[in-house]
Amino acid sequence: MKPVVSGRPDWAVGTCIGREWSRSVLTDRVRAAIRHRVDLVEFDPVSEAVRDDIRVLITGWGTPPLTGDVLDRLPALELVLHAAGSVRGIVTGAVWARGVRVSTAASANAVSVADFTYAQVHLSLKNVWRLALDARAAGGPVPRTGVRGVDGATIGLVGLGHIGRLVARRLAEHDLRVLAYDPFARPDEAAGLGVELAGLPAVIGGSDVLTLHAPHNDATHHMISTAELDLMPPHSTLLNTARGGLVDHDALVEFLTRRRDVFAVLDVTEPEELPAGHPLFRLGNALVTPHIAGSLGTDEARLGDLAAAELVRFLEGDPLEHEVNEDRLALSA
Structure with missing residues (x-):
């Protein structure tokens, strides 16, 4: 069925984002904009009865997997608008099988x-975290050592997908050399x-x-382990904002214990969260942050804005700008 081009649709948009994020992602402004065009209703994917009026479902953090049982209660569903990052956690084979x-x-x-x-690249090249942790451990000032500086440094990107490309564009503003490993990247795109x-x-x-900006799958699981870590140059930094499973954490603990000159900044871990008392919390050359790199706080509203804009395209019968398919999903983070 072709999306409605004019007039108010006689169907509804459902939303089933977790309570913690439902208002920060779908703000009052976004909700008002949607309701101006089409009815917006809450949908509970666990206990809701059949809703044959919902053709578009807005999902996000806190949405359970869209299994066959859930989709059975949404027989008219045509489109899922995921107002978060990866859809891997919610999109099942049933979604693709039903042509949603x-x-x-x-x-x-x-x-x-x-x-x-x-930001972390700059802080790492300034040796900020090590100096701050050393000062805390010493209870006073420490020598200003280990500051590599930004100009002339080499940054390595593992993964040149959407995030990797954004990072590369930001780094291009500085006198830096940028290397990248991505078996799917086109040479002309990298050169650009x-x-x-x-x-x-080599990277x-x-x-x-x-x-690290690679997807986590069977091919990339623990792609950074002992052999790879041993290649890291003196006084270098490992930064992971992608997926914890890319790094063998047992190997990382052993390596950082042995190579005190290398520092690690981990925003994602395996498992997530790490248990209390894990060695990575105690090492003086590691910093663990609680998965904060992505959209949090007021930044979450931009996710709802994008979903609302995509909904307008659907209503107008225009091509979607952020559609993913099953094959592309396998290569995404």
Whole structure:
């Protein structure tokens, strides 16, 4: 059925974002904008009866997987608008099997991750975290040592997807060399970003800061383990804002204990959260943050804005700008 082009639709948009995020992502302003065009209703995917009036479902953090049982209660569903990052946690095979289209606000979330990464690159090259932790441990001032500086540094990107490209664009503003490992990246695209493609060992071994932006799947699970960590140059930094499973944490603890000159900044871990007392919380050359790189606080509203804009395109019969398919999903973070 072709989306309504004019007039008010006789169907509804459902939303089933978790309570913690339902108002910060779908703000009053966004809700009003949607209701101006089409009815907006709450949908409980666990206990709701059949809703044959919902053709579009807005999902996000806190939405359970869209299994066959859930979809049975949404027989008219045509489109899922995911107002968060990756759709991997909610999109099941049943979604694709029933021909339901999927769009994600991952590109809006990527902006926050790229900004966080960009900031951490600068802080790492200034040796900020090590000096701060050393001062805390000493209970007083420490020598101003280990400051590499930004100009002339080499940054390594593992993954040149949406976030990796955003990071590369931010880094292009500085006198930096950027290396990248991504077996799916096109050489012309990398060249346009000012990025040099290389094999993983060369990227790891040549980078003052190595930052991870790859998807986590069978092929990338623990892609950074003992052999790879041993390639890291003296006084370099490992930064992970992607997925904890990319890094073998047992190997990382052993490596950081042995190589005190290397620092690790981990915004994602395996498992997430790490148990209390984990060695990474105690090491003087590691910093663990609680998965804050993505959209949080007021940044969450941009996810709802993107979903609302995508809904307008659907209503007008225009192509969606952020649609994903099953094949593309396998390559996303």
